[in-house]
Amino acid sequence: MKSTRKFGPVVAALAAVLLTGGLAACGNSDTGGGSGTADDGKIVLGFSQVGAESGWRTANTTSVKDAAAEAGIELKFDDAQQKQENQIKAIRNYIQQKVDVIAFSPVVESGWDTVLKEAKDAGIPVILTDRAVDSADKSLYKTFLGSDFVKEGKLSGEWLVENKKSATAEVNIVELQGTTGSAPANDRKKGFAEAIAANPKLKIIASQSGDFTRAGGKQVMEQFLNSNPKIDVLFAHNDDMGLGALEAITAAGKVPGKDITIITIDAVKDGMKALADGKFNFIAECSPLLGPQLMDLAKKVHAGEEVPARIETEETTFTQEQAKEALPTRKY
Incomplete structure (x- = not known):
């Protein structure tokens, strides 16, 4: 009995400390210190x-x-x-x-x-x-x-195969790739290449990254035009690069959508307007x-x-x- 009386206050004090600590831990969890949930309970x-x-x-x-x-x-x-x-x-x-x-x-x-x-x-x-x-x-x-980026590339290539099925000469294609090493760039390139393999007349003669930007698309398209006197088709991995390429094509004295068939991916408003105006020819959507x-x-x-x-x-x-x-x- 003496032993019980001796430790009673210590146990009570310890319990109080543990209770306080427990309450503090709950408080930390509520404020984001534990799970990250905000004060108001939001994720x-x-x-x-x-x-x-x-x-x-x-x-x-x-x-x-x-x-x-x-x-x-x-x-x-x-x-x-x-x-x-x-x-x-x-x-x-x-x-x-x-x-x-x-x-x-x-x-x-x-x-x-x-x-x-x-x-x-x-x-x-x-x-x-x-x-x-x-x-x-x-x-x-x-x-x-x-999205299924491979599918987007395939749909773009399949449209081109159908559009150029009556071609008697080789069709020269240049490709504006997205950011090097990115999933959409890798997959869209793969899907497009697989689709156009159905027609041996369709040839990719140049392929380079424009980094998904308009400025990049314009710059690389200028290089393509300077290096390749005959370009029949442009396949751009997104609308923005295609829109930049439009500037380069126009500056070179060519008519986009007529002299050069243009295929892009995304379907953002500016791209859709270019398509509606006949400057682009086909877009695969990526929402x-x-x-x-x-x-x-x-x-x-x-x-x-x-x-x-x-x-x-x-x-x-x-x-x-x-x-x-x-x-x-x-x-x-």
Whole structure:
């Protein structure tokens, strides 16, 4: 009995300390010190964007920001300015901040395993948007939300095969590639090459990166025109490079859409207008409006729900007449 009386006050004091500590721990969790959930209970999403290199990317950023606000998700946004090192730094910052979910559109496909493992070890689910990574360990991210870039390239090539099926001479094609090492550049090139293989008269005579920008598209197209006296077709991996190429083609005294058939990918408003005006000939759509789907996925993975490993966006293709019909109600 003496022993019990002796330790009674100590036990009581210890219990008080533990209770206080427990309350403090709960408080830290609520303020984002643990799970990353905001003070008001909102899910916190860290999103690293490639940059603002094109009209497509700008529309994509707007979609993500608007959808986060509508879904009641707190968004921590970072612009990587098309540099992988910036994106890795942003992801590590999100890990340190203990956000609930990380999403990003990878600048390039390779070199992500280390930082993705850091996120996995921290218990933070990762969603890939728009662009994929080539990691062999698929457990490093929960899902990929975006387009089938190979399909976009194939659709572009298949249209050209049909359009040039009566050609008797070789058809010289120049290709404006996207950012070197990026998923859309790799996959669109692959899909297009596979499709045009159906007609041996279709020849790619030059292929170079324009980095998905108008300035890059103009500069590289100028080089193509100076080096190749006969160009029949331009295949640009996005509208912005195609729009830059228009300037170079016009400056060279050629008529875009007539002297040179132009095929692009994206279907942003400026590209669709060029198509409707007959300056482009065909566009394969790649929708940037991924925000609502991303927010839905963020909620599901935060709740521990299973989601498909790959979720594709629904898209179509456009000819000149179809572009004229679609333009008045185009959202981007």
